[in-house]
Amino acid sequence: MNNRMRALALGLIGATSVAIPAFAVDINVTCRCVIGGVNSGTAQWIEESVIPAFEAAHPDVNVVLNQFGGEDAQLTQQLALDFSTGAGPDVSAFDGFLIPSFVEGGLLKSLDEVAGPEVNDWSGWAALSDGSRALMEYQGKFYGIPLGTDVRMIHTRKDILTEAGIDADTWQPTSWEEVLDAARAIKKIKPDSFPIQLNAGVAMGEATTMQGYWLALLGTGEGVTDENGKFIVSSQGILDTLNLYKTIYVDEQLGDQRAQLLADGRNRSFANFRDGVTALLFEGDYFYRSVTPEGSEFAVPNRDEVMGWVKVPAKEPGAGIRGQDFVTISGGTGFVINPATDAPKEAWAFLSFMNEPEMQNAFQAIQPRITARTDIEIPNSPFLTEASQALLPLTTARPNDPNYNAVSSEIQRMTEAVVSGELSPEDAMAQYKAAVIAIVGEDNTVSLL
Template structure:
């Protein structure tokens, strides 16, 4: 049985169709075959074949439920980020996995078909979610840049890695004592993409969650859920900032 948190699972499945949430011109894609294929995958997993924990996708604490399911051997597969290894399943955590490095592995996410993924890739992944950025309205841009520069120097990054090893943006900073994270970073970073850097993305992502949840619950068909998503996103960003591929 497998699980995917709503946004991560949606992103990975969508990238596997060769599409993203936005097109190359920066417009939000509101109807497409890729969206339908992704929603139909959710329908197959959670409604038609009942391969996943449907309630874990619908409850407010569903993500923690999926972590507990994984810890207890109820769920065999999760779509998660590197922090799932370095934090969620680590020794001492509520969801720690016993003998983790012996029983837990990882796999690349395949595209819908070989070569069909984003940029013609056979496998897909996505990065993002946290980061440090300069506020364009800051009164102290030089000082803010100096602070970020200091934080991201190799010496500082290596010191941070000693506290909690993790995937880093610098190729000259090693991940100490973690073959799992070293292997995944070297394999997956060349394949990765990023979430949109757009002020409307948070609102649109909430609509993506509503769309997938409507399909997972069986409330709407994939076609109905996509139509609802299209109307909602047009209401958020304006029709001129959207595109339909069907």
Template sequence: MSNRLKKPASLSLISSLALLAMLVLQACGGSPSTGSTSGGSGPITLTVAYQQFGSPPYQDQIWWTKVKQQVEASNPNIKIKLLPIVADEGAYYTKLDLMMRSNNAPDIVREDSFLVGSDVTAGYLAPLDDYLNSWPEYKEQWFDSMQKITTFNGHNYGIMNGTDVRAVWYNKDIFKKAGLPTEWQPKNWADILTAARTIKAKVPNVIPMNLYSGIPMDEASTMQGFEMLLYGTKHTLYNYDSKKWVVSSKGFQDSLDFVKQVYDQKNLLGPTNDIALSTTAGNTVSQQLLPQGKLAIDIDGSWLPGNWVKGGAAPWDQWQQTMGIAKMPTQFGDDPKYVTLSGGWADSITARSQHKKEAFDVLKVAYSKDMLASYDVAAAQITPRKDIVDVAEYKNVPLSSFFTELVGFTQFRPGFPAYPKLSVEIDRAMQQVMQGQSSTDAMKAYQQAATNIAGADNVETK
């Protein structure tokens, strides 16, 4: 006989019935522990999670509402539950991670492309290779770079809904007041700093330039700020030949020195700390400072006009006449002369989804040519689909040809699990020089932190 105590017959019967009910529920595709639900023989419910932040209109909400209506109208067996996560970028990552590791994970999630590697390593995302291979449109229409950006260890984990590039925006009216050319293309970093100092001297009550920096702006500081500088030097953040992180280099220190000059409190060129060191700095810059003519130069993204068009968060009729745009030069203007970075967002299917096939069918609707074209135009995204480039509505978007040119020499962030943590340490180093620390000391602190994160065998200095 077993040494375990025997249950009373009534409890054994109840347990057996409970187990049978659970098995039946699972066989129908439902599960009490996932975001995918089913009312037994009824339709399944797929949960779609995405970020919602700042001022309306919320383009992801609008897009997914259209998808929901189309899917549910054509397939009564699928219901879509929209789950907006109201949070700034950093908090969104944290909240989404908690959801994906929980027993109630969403089915489809809005995934920042730079986090794909770390989220795959954490076991949050499902590979999409089999689904994508059965959908010819993907291989035929998505740009190669847009397929690579969501690939990790040879497998694809997301579909890009748009990409972006970064450049130097400037206010032509302020430049004219300062005696600077209104058609401006800086040849090196010195040209940018010289223009900012000229504006400071000749145009009072205007912020000469903005460079995102510090921990509160999270990845915007790393990518729009630091990496737009570093990738214009002779050094990089990751050495793909040696497969090691470069944790100390002249280019790294020179980039920190540029930040230090912008935020030198004795000759401040950038925004004051109440603006710069705020999680809402991006909205303040794009929706207030630029439209109100209070900021002269802004190293920022291709998405800014989305704020200024009719229906945007800060409609601005004169933006095309007022704002100029230039390529970001390399440090000394040497080859390749200019630099930009691309990122963007994708939609992924979570590893815990109980209805992956149905979730992918929903993604195919969302990423159809017409549906995605509408989203990319409204959200001021550079489309990842080749056939959308010739859609009239998209083609008529101002600056589309300029941004397309930048895609030709764009670079990407290293898509490895250590990157998100290293990104925070880069922001910390930037904030330290903003607050008066030397670039030497800030880089030493980064080197130590990065070595602890990546491991001593995985780092090098230049």
């Protein structure tokens, strides 16, 4: 019940001299999660662990989870619309990279501005590493609480690699060419397959930028911005990355070109991996823990026997960012409070409650993950333990820049232009350069060619 209705009800009750009942406060929570579907474990955790425990401790609060099954970009668009009009859920899942643009657009306020100074007294802040806190922080203010971080790798179908004559247990490519050679070997024995999935195109949104473009670009020794924070708009690294896309999707048909251009392309890529059409999928650890478990839509039968993972190699040994042989990038999601919520204190109580150790351990029991809290262990998950230990020391983060989201959209357009065959890598980069200059101004860009 919103404040206006509650005040009206109390006024009517007072006028009739009837005893005033206690009104429950309603809290609506939204996440891209559906039990039995996308991020099923998150939905199960909130519905079966967090809400019952919170309501038992707060009998005057009713919590409802809105399970959103669309794409990430669709939820982002809906939240932008809702927050701009004072509508939407009280608490929502949120990708940390969006915070700068939402803040600068007046769509998000810091937690203490919404819920009060008690936010800063929460004991949980001390349990978050500096890197984890930064995921939901901007200009020294907290805008949400992070659930966890992640790493990215190449997920492999060991059964298909073996079929192609590759030792799946020892295979670790050390260059782009070795990845392409494996894909070619698979294509030779399975002509109708699309061995590689390197996300591209507009429809996949940030999954294109993060799981595709960044992973290739870092392998050339470059990032989206330079050491001074200026956006790189023309470089050999960009051309090398776009030519890799061209090789995979246009020249050799090693990837599913059509899936990169369709609205449901990411789901199609998951289905391709599940069905053995794709054997080398560039994705985050999210793919293992949320997409492929038993009972989910894209569950891989006998997952732990047929699935493996390898590090993403640089273009050539030593050619990666900071001179690395292998590269990865990390992001993080959490939950924020709608600045227009009618129940800021209750919303904060719920948000902080779901991030207490008891609730976080309940989540780990359902779906182990790399958590934001340093006092929560990863239980019984060799995959996540090994991946975090191997890849976190190699990781990179996206720039904390309010223009990043708009620039990322141009990256997606650039990759789509190449993958569709519409433009050459050179012409697509020229188009990207013009678009980014229009967004951030020429003084905030740099050309390396």
